[in-house]
Amino acid sequence: MLFDDPVFGSRVLTLLTLSFHIIYATIGVGVPLMIMIAHWVGIKKKDEHYLLMAKRWARGFAVTVAVGVVTGTAIGLQLSLLWPNFMELAGNIIALPLFLEVFAFFFEAIFLGIYAYTGDRFEDKRKHFLLLIPVVLGAAASGLFITVLNAFMNSPQGFDIVNGQLTNVNPIAAMFTPAMPTKVSHVLATSFMTAAFMLASIAAYKILKGSNHIYHKKSLYMTMKIGLVFSIAAALIGDFSGKYLAEYQPEKLAAAEWHFETEEGAPLLMYGILDDEGEVKYELKIPYGLSILANGNPNSVVIGLDQFPEEETPPLIIHYFFDLMVTIGGFMVVLSLVYWIGMKRAWSFVKSNWYRWLIVLGGPLSFLAIEAGWWMAEVGRQPWILRGIMTIEEAATSSDYVGLMVILFATLYLFLGIGTIVVLRRMFKNNPVELELEQQEAAQGGETT
Amino acid sequence: MSLEIIGISVLWTFLFGYVILGSIDFGAGFFNAYSIITGKQHVVSKVIQRYLSPVWEVTNVFFVFFFVGIVGFFPKTAFYYGTVLLVPASIALILMIIRGSYYAFELYGSKGYKGHKGYAFMYGIAGVLVPAALSIVLTISEGGFISIIDGNPVLDYGALFTSPLTWSVVVLSIVAVLFISAVFLTWYSNKAEDTGATNLMRKYAMFWAFPLIIAAVGIIYELSSHNPEHFDRILNLWWMFGLSFLLWIGTVWLTWKRKKYGLAVGLLVGQFALAFYAYGISLYPYLLYPYLTIYEGFTNDAMAISLIVVFILGLILLVPSIFLLLKLFLFDKDYVKGNKKKE
Structure with a gap:
């Protein structure tokens, strides 16, 4: 069998499922807000284009x-099938946000169904707009609650283990862990940011492909502005995340920054590679950078990997994930900021083809940053599944069939991924904006005469 | 009432909700596929799709509630069932993914797109296989298929797949799905004033009514030898099963006489509720015979109470929302008839 070790198989399958699901989850949390903003702007400006955008x-x-x-x-x-021992423990302490997540999604699903199927039933677009409020709240809440669970895995609290027995469980304290504020806000901000840049990417692509309709330009300008706001928010929250890590998970920060020796005034290493002797090469050193990121003080002490036993050191590969995430995040801030200023000041290059291609690239890049961020967060917690309490070895299933499942699910995700692209392309290609606007005008013209 | 009983009652209710809503959904998919093969697509497909498209995600959530809830209330189930169910639950998941992708790609797809026959066929087949795969869990819970080796539970697939009990449960789950779905769709088509669809669905309902009872009696018979202790507890609840049987007669009679299809659906739900809860009560106190009872497997009180509080708050929010959903898509005559176009 391909994956003889169920622990390794479980890791691969979880990596696969989460990496795939996070794409849809990010869209699921982010896009409702975009629909809501477009619908709102449409009502405010009495502009059919924005209403059509929402639709x-x-x-x-x-x-x-x-x-x-x-x-x-x-x-x-x-989670239960692959990590039964973890879920047995987690069920006792952190089941509440899981339960809440399902409620939040339930709420969202109901109103999304209603919103999507009742577009024609409302004469008054304002009433139809109201249906979006529970959709946006439900989407954000389900993102919030599921991230609470992940935060718990990074900084577990709200219980005691006495002689191997679990006692003093406090489900509320388990939800409000030190990791929770930065993690939740970072997940939400980056979801909104990614959703905005994804839609901007589509609009820019349409313009590049020769569709000169004002609809796409409005869409591009609006989504780039939203993306700018949330990419700045994501960067600021990212800075707080660094401070959280320095205090509560110093080994993750140290591994991500290849910070081997505890020292004062630590520099921040960007990029570079590790050679065979474990020496860092070709890196970019930002003096005092890590001390600032960790504590907001250039002379502060940052704990290095020398303080941790080797078996509790996270894999050093997360440095690359960190670099990827931060680089893309920074790039998107600059790209959208320059675009926004450029549009205000009528700089012609922001309307040039090469700049629009960069915007097109920004959509997939944002998703890549989301993936890199999660890989850093999850791989960086190794060897723990529940930091300091339970390792992944202890948590995994003992079943012999994990390898087979990896192959089955991988095939299925491939099919789902391709299917999504094919269906979305067909859906919008056969029904372009221009055509739909014409039909709308024709229908309204018919009503007034 | 103890917290354990409240917990298991909440979960059993979610599962019952899933059994009814899921059956309608799975069976409809099967009838849809069957009508495509037999060339009667135009008769039922529209009605089926109009009901299912906005509702299936809500149906799915009942299932998620159940398995998230059971890990919350009874964390030890994650250890026992999580380990042994990797294969059957993964198969069920894969089938559900095929069904979900059908909604995503075929129904939400583009206007005027006719749909792919092979896909509809797969979607229909997957629908009847999901309950078959999930019903394995109930068979396993009867005991006799799991042994503990080196402290880990291990499922004996050979014993499981050669046991007549397994196959009786599989048959019952499939027949129940088709019967529930047909009775419901008879009512729904009738409400849509679609005579062709009503007659066809009524025919299916009549067809599956008798196999249902035979399959149910078959399981009770199998249990008498497989788990005599459980069989005795079932006999003690004979009156609940008896009442359930009377309601079944009512459903069949009304459907046969072409009368009050709405009442027939009500009786149907009553019939399954009685049988399902009677079965649940007869399982008491076991979650997994003989290893795990609801008392051994229960979570701590703090978690149990917070879950129950959240559950009540959640219901306050959800019940009106679900009511709104049903009002718009199930009880709105114009929508059901298709006079209100979907967007």
Whole structure:
């Protein structure tokens, strides 16, 4: 069998499912807010284009939500199937946010179903708009609660273990862990940011492909502005995350920054590679950078990997994930900021083809940053599944069939991924904006005469 | 009432909700596929799709609630069932993914797109296989298929797949799905004033009514030898099963006489509720015979109470929302008839 070790098989399958699901989950949390903003702007400005934007986004969103529902069900069930010992412990302490997450999603699913299927039933667009409020709240809340669970895995609290027995469980304290504020806000901000840049990427692509309609330009300008706001927010929260890590998970920060020796005034290493002797090469050193990131003080002490036993040191590969995430995040801030200023000041290059291609690239890049961020967060917690309490070795299933499942699910995710792209393309290609606007005008013209 | 009983009652209710809503959903998919093969697609597909498209995600959530809830209330189930169910639950998941992708790609797809026959066929087949795969859990819970080796539970697939009990449960789950779905769709088609669909669905309902009872009696018979202790507890609850049987007669009679299809659906739900809860009560106190009872497997009180509080708060929010959903898509005559176009 391909994966003889169930622990390794379980890791691979979880990596696969989460890496795939996070794409749909990010869209699921982020896009409802975009639909809501477009719908709101449409009502405020009495502009049909924005209303149509909300409508078309919602139509595409329905497809991704449906796929997200099944991949979400998969990861929910796989947690128990692959990590039964972890879920037995987690069920005792942190079941509450899981339960809440399902409620929040339930709420979202109900109103999304209603919103998507009742577009024609409301004469008054304002009433139809109200249906979006529970969708946006439900989407954000489900993102919040599931991240609470992940925060708990990084900084568990709210219980005591006395002689191997679990006591004094406090489900509320377990939800409000030190990791929770930065993690939740970072996940939400980056979801909104990624959703905005994804939509901007589509709009820019349409313009590049020769569609000169003002609809796409409005869409591009609006989503780039939203993306700018949330990418700045994500960067600021990222800075707080560094301070959280320095205090509560110093080994993760040290591994991500290849910070081997505890020292004052630690520099921040960006990029570079590790050679065979474990020496860092070709890196970019930012003096005092790490001390600032960790404590906000250039002379502060940052704990290095020398303080941890080797078996509790996270894999050093997370440095690359960190670099990827931060680089893309920074790039997107600059890209959207320059675009926004450029549009205000009528700089012509922001409307040039090469700049628009960069914006097109920004969508997939943002998703890559989301993936890199999660790989850093999850791989960086190794060897722990529940930091300091339970290792992944202890948590994994003893079943012999994990390898087979990896192959089955990998095939299925490939099919789902390709299917999503094919269906969304067909959906919007056969029904372009221009055509839909014409039809709308024709229909309204028919009503007034 | 103890916290353990409240916990298991909440979970059993979610599972019952999933059994009914899921059956309608799975069976409808099967009838849809069957009508495509037999060339009667135009008769039922529209009705089926109009009901299912906005509702299936809500149906799915009942299932998620159940398995998230059971780990919350009874964390030890994660250890026992999580380990042994890797294969059957993964198969069920894969089938659910196929079904979900059908909604995502075929129904939400593009306007005027006719749909792919092979896909609809897979979707229909997957629908009847999901309950078959999930019903394995109930068989396993009867005991006799799991042994503890080196402290880890191990499932004996050979014993499981050669046991007549396993196959009786599988048959019952499939027949129940088709019966529930047909009775419901008879009512729904009738409400849509679609005579062709009503007649066809009524025919299916009549067809599956008798196999249902035979399959149910078959399981009770199998249990008498497989788990006599459980069999005795079932006999003690004979009156609940008896009442359930009377309601079944009512459903069949009304459907046969083409009368009050709505009442027939009500009786149907009553019939399954009685049988399902009677079965649940007869399982008491075991979650997994003979290893795990609801008392050994229960979570701590703090978690139990917070879950129950959240559950009540959640219901306050959800019940009106679900009511709104049903009002718009199930009880709105114009929508059901298709006079209100889907967006």
